[in-house]
Amino acid sequence: MLASIEKYFGIKDANSSWSQEIRAGVTTFLTMSYILFVNPDILGAAITGIDNAFVQLMMVTAIAAGVGSLFMGIVARYPFALAPGMGLNAYFAFTVVLGDGIEWQTALAAVFISGVLFSIFAIFGARQAIVRAIPHDLKFAVTGGIGMFLAFIGMQNAGIIVDNPATLVGLGDLTAGPVLIALFGLVVTGTLMALRIRGAILVGIVAATLLAIVTKAPVYVGAEGLGSFTGFNGQFLGIFAAPVWPSDLVFALDFGKAFELGVMGVIFTFFFVDFFDSTGTLMALANKAGYMKEENGVDDMPRSRRAFAADGFATMFGALMGTSTTTAYIESASGIDEGGRTGVTAVVVGILFLLAMFLWPLATAVPGAATAPALILVGAMMLSGLNSVKWDDYTSSIPVFLTVIMMPLTYSIANGVSWGVISYVGLKVLTGRHKDVHPLLYGVAAILLARYIWLGAG
Structure with a gap:
């Protein structure tokens, strides 16, 4: 049985081993597990009117990431992990729902439809035609622009940037609790990233959260809601607990208004950004893992249709569960650096995300100020393509x-x-x-x- 599984994934052919693949999967999970805290924080700004919104959103984040990674690992057999994408979650929350006034249930339907389109284009091989149509510079620009947008949102969440009636935006109160906690997390995370420490973003979130708990800094949303902050007063509910089924989010899609003109533009943007973001990410990861081959003058990878179809399926499944676009993560490169070469790496990541559903009480103690540095620094890393x-x-x-x-x-x-x-x-x-x-x-x-x-x- 084990020999058959090993042959299916091609572990020996890839000059890898079970221990190497498992270690790579753990590394990738630690590197990208910050999404369990950050995605609910972003989507929670738009998905309202449900009980325990943060916890339910954490559940769907874990489910989408777990199932998406398992599908990529088992079907496409690549060491690429998937999760709700940074940038597209911000577009979902701040542009589509809060900006355009589209109900979040309709926005989920738009995400699902974009996933269907993505899968169709992948299955029929139309990806290369569209990739050739968009110039390289604009592809880099979209990624860089999303990075700037994420950093801007992170600074807003931390209170570093605030409203200013004269200049639209201005510098916030640097002595305020959320700002100090966020700056501490920024320094810790940035230092660890510079030292190439695995899981730097997650460590930064944990460190900032612990400082907030110990100092009881006013960073937790008070009873009056947004704009009202209080110190730590028992938000921590424990470590382990049975997963909470996200009943208010699962199958909450509303297709009734999804084909109106305004929403069609939203569908196009979801499709456009995910298409090129995932294309660039998967190609970069395949190249790093040594899978890229040149065919008819175009760089491509084996089983590319399966890989892109897996990405599209993950988007559709994530939307059904109640989260924004699920896509391949560039953080998978950390696992590849550790020797991950087959789908076993992605399978390990998927299992760990599903197990993380039992740790949801930990998330109740994480304030928005602790996740803000993740948005800022992930945004910064997304600017690297502008060099080209x-x-x-x-x-x-x-x-x-x-x-x-x-x-x-x-x-x-x-x-x-x-x-x-x-x-x-x-x-x-x-x-x-x-x-x-x-x-x-x-x-x-x-x-x-x-x-x-x-x-x-x-």
């Missing part, structure tokens, strides 16, 4: 700049993507370089421009 932008080519660098700056300033990933695509096509045409634009991108730009004209007309 051709900044001396203004027909590319200007759209990149507009993409990156419009996301945090308009509080909308969709606006950043739209301004980037429209300006890219426009500048190429106006400078006589229309042949640089893939025909498919003209259609995308036209749809995005039509959306703005429609919105402008009320």
